[in-house]
Amino acid sequence: MTELKGALIGCGFFAVNQMHAWNDVKGARIAAICDRDPERLKIVGEQFGITRRYCDASQLFADGGFDFVDIATTVQSHHPLVEMAARHKVPVICQKPFATTLADAKAMVKACRDAGVPLMVHENFRWQTPIQAVRRALDAGVIGEPFWGRFSFRSAYDVFSGQPYLAAGERFIIEDLGIHTLDIARFILGDVAALTARTRRVNPNIRGEDVATILLDHQSGATSVVDVSYATRLATEPFPETLIELDGSHGTIRLSQGYRLEVTDAQGTKVTDVSPRLLSWASRPWHNIQESVFAIQQHWTDRLAAGEAPSTSGADNLKTFALVEAAYDSAATGKTIDIGAML
Numbered sequence: 601m602t603e604l605k606g607a608l609i610g611c612g613f614f615a616v617n618q619m620h621a622w623n624d625v626k627g628a629r630i631a632a633i634c635d636r637d638p639e640r641l642k643i644v645g646e647q648f649g650i651t652r653r654y655c656d657a658s659q660l661f662a663d664g665g666f667d668f669v670d671i672a673t674t675v676q677s678h679h680p681l682v683e684m685a686a687r688h689k690v691p692v693i694c695q696k697p698f699a700t701t702l703a704d705a706k707a708m709v710k711a712c713r714d715a716g717v718p719l720m721v722h723e724n725f726r727w728q729t730p731i732q733a734v735r736r737a738l739d740a741g742v743i744g745e746p747f748w749g750r751f752s753f754r755s756a757y758d759v760f761s762g763q764p765y766l767a768a769g770e771r772f773i774i775e776d777l778g779i780h781t782l783d784i785a786r787f788i789l790g791d792v793a794a795l796t797a798r799t800r801r802v803n804p805n806i807r808g809e810d811v812a813t814i815l816l817d818h819q820s821g822a823t824s825v826v827d828v829s830y831a832t833r834l835a836t837e838p839f840p841e842t843l844i845e846l847d848g849s850h851g852t853i854r855l856s857q858g859y860r861l862e863v864t865d866a867q868g869t870k871v872t873d874v875s876p877r878l879l880s881w882a883s884r885p886w887h888n889i890q891e892s893v894f895a896i897q898q899h900w901t902d903r904l905a906a907g908e909a910p911s912t913s914g915a916d917n918l919k920t921f922a923l924v925e926a927a928y929d930s931a932a933t934g935k936t937i938d939i940g941a942m943l
């Protein structure tokens with residue numbers, strides 16, 4: 601198999617994980633990097649031995665010589681960079697949040713579709729080992745038809761020191777973290793017909809909301825609650841674990857803190873340790889997320905080589921992004937939002 605060559609744009613805080621993961625992925629490697637900040641470009645270039653370095657993305661695309669681009673910048677630059685990739689017919693991965701508005705996200709999906717280039721949103725949380733284990737437990741059928749779920753992420757972890765921009769935005773937890781939790785809810789219980797949300801800000805030192813409680817009516821008829829908080833101090837800090845409860849017609853699934861999976865049916869309860877692997881370059885407590893970065897990048901490489909669409913394609917991600925917009929809309933108006941009408 602010939603190795604795919606990638607170019608990475610945005611050499612910031614999170615891109616370091618992506619660069620480590622590309623080193624481990626079979627079938628792809630990074631051939632060039634770009635950052636408008638020369639300091640970040642130098643740090644990442646030297647750490648990973650990449651000599652092709654660019655401060656300007658348009659120069660990177662003009663020179664070419666790569667099979668896909670991995671956009672790891674913050675959201676403001678996603679729209680122009682994705683459209684630049686589409687114009688150059690280069691398959692593209694884009695970090696979440698994909699866009700600042702649903703209209704922008706739709707325009708980016710259209711640009712790639714019209715150009716005939718594959719597009720994947722780096723929506724990695726569904727690729728976490730414990731989340732995949734819940735999916736498999738549900739698919740095994742022992743709990744029957746799921747009718748209720750809870751997808752919960754509650755923490756007091758200081759995310760602001762590594763990502764200071766998170767404290768400054770008008771929007772915070774739904775756009776940054778809840779977007780992943782909403783995607784997990786879709787991955788486990790299917791697409792959503794209607795959404796109701798309530799938010800609040802507890803931390804006085806940030807601008808956006810740090811607590812959100814979201815009620816989802818799934819198209820299947822199941823109901824779920826997505827609850828996220830960065831204002832919740834607990835005896836043992838659970839960051840960055842997503843905890844899941846699922847009730848089905850014949851049993852239940854619980855993913856609890858410490859990566860413990862319980863599946864209960866009429867025969868009793870089976871308990872499994874679904875801890876993520878600690879990859880050689882990973883560090884606790886981020887290792888769960890870091891392993892999912894490797895998993896999604898391997899998935900992209902395999903799908904691109906096979907000519908197949910990735911799990912979190914741009915088109916798929918519109919259905920997650922719509923939930924983010926709907927949650928802000930519902931919190932502002934107090935109304936329940938019809939998701940179908942947005943797509």
Ligand code: NAD
Nearest residue numbers: 610611612613614635636637640673674675677695696697
């Ligand atoms: P960051 O600010 O540390 O890094 C972004 C980098 O992009 C900076 O070095 C900046 O100079 C560069 N950049 C911005 N615009 C550019 C442009 N037009 N051309 C070239 N370079 C440009 O941000 P971060 O914390 O690394 O976050 C990046 C993205 O990753 C965000 O969208 C964030 O939400 C996402 N993220 C995802 C996860 C996850 O688990 N999927 C986790 C953390 C962050």
